[in-house]
Amino acid sequence: MPGWLCCPGFFPVTNPIGIFDSGLGGLTVYRALQKLLPHESLVYLGDTARVPYGTKSAPTVTEYSIENTEFLLERAAKIVVVACNTASAYAVPQLQAQFDVPIQGVLNPGAAHAATVTRNGHVGVIGTSGTIASDAYAQALRQINPDLQVTSQSCPLFVPLVEEGWLDRPETVSIAQTYLTPLLEAEVDTIILGCTHYPLLRAVIQQVVGESVTLIDSATATAEVVKDMLGRGGMLPPISANRDAGREHPAPTDHEFWVTDAPERFQRVGEIFLGHSLDNVRKV
């Protein structure tokens, strides 16, 4: 049992959940947490001065992740969610060893969910170059079930397509066909969307692979795991328990958005992710 579970009182339950990502993509995780835990305060940090992490090395991504975690702890985070697949692949063990708060990446929840839903035992993983090169999803899947077959594919053009807002253009469909054909040939029946940007391409990906393939969104799976962790650790704010007991909801808690550079771009492109404008993005 991790140390923090023994002393939940050490982190006030009303403290915020901290979330960091290399940039914007983690907003899909933010959205999932907001939906599942509407009474929590959320503090989001996008490391937009150094985005993307997907093409950078493990030591560099780990160094950046440590700095991001330190910032969130200064903002009194009671738990840190690593809402970036590359950072989850490279940095989570180091962060867990170094910091006292619970640290949760997006990788294990996605892998665990995929291992549960696959019917033929053949799982596909798509992600950035860094995430795929790390082989972290394949290792996590095989640790859950050594009999699983895993086929991985990096899709480097998906992130720029999302950030350009080209979510359903013919070029996007064509590029998705190129990337996803090897997974179909390998007869996977489940594909992990191993990058936080990819849920925005869900419709195109589903169209290309067909309805018989199940797409796993790590963001949703991670939000479920975070809720469970907080519940087990006695770290949910009282109002969540009230909500579960059917009592009235309070006014929405305030959320913070921080970036390391270019807040106006984050606000603008953030709308693609959230469907509404962000007017309170601050630069660290």
Added chain:
Amino acid sequence: MPGWLCCPGFFPVTNPIGIFDSGLGGLTVYRALQKLLPHESLVYLGDTARVPYGTKSAPTVTEYSIENTEFLLERAAKIVVVACNTASAYAVPQLQAQFDVPIQGVLNPGAAHAATVTRNGHVGVIGTSGTIASDAYAQALRQINPDLQVTSQSCPLFVPLVEEGWLDRPETVSIAQTYLTPLLEAEVDTIILGCTHYPLLRAVIQQVVGESVTLIDSATATAEVVKDMLGRGGMLPPISANRDAGREHPAPTDHEFWVTDAPERFQRVGEIFLGHSLDNVRKV
């Protein structure tokens, strides 16, 4: 006259030319310099830990550019070539004010060349979001000739397409058509390739815009300006004068490649730019 022109002896003429870029793209400038000045030593720095600059703010890009310049001066550079359009747009005046060596960006040479070759006075500029948002090319062009009409277009998918090696795929042609149609509708007769990656898409771009539109490669224009600057400042190594006198070339000088992260990726993708492998890439 800049101070450095008055005291060329201050920087030994055999010292290297320093080049920095946010990542790989500056290799097109490196290649142009190597071709035009084969007797110069070249030191290249790719800031791969913080690539790309195109989506980052002016203060952040300037801060990174100062650090890159300091590194090149530690490597005894006699001149610093800013082989990145975004850094050229944002940081060159600050670098020129702060450092004693000559600093040359890629922006003014490209603009000057375009202003010379346009026949109908209508110039197009394509680049990253940062370069286009800075409006620096348009300003440079209008400073040369206030009567020039300028139409600008950001092409955010071009860099990832190049780095994926998709230089002539149908999707690349289709995306180029989307980006370049507004320039054709504006009846430009000259287009500045305002990003160091874009010369690798020259064939596709030329195919889309047609042979009647002249494409300006800032890398080649910059190499010409650097050669001229070094010649005027008495900073060319003696052998260059010999070469111009028709004497035999020496053995190739040694070049250095430095990156701030992931040298193996730089080596691999660098081949797309240079057509041969790089086996001496070192991490700072």
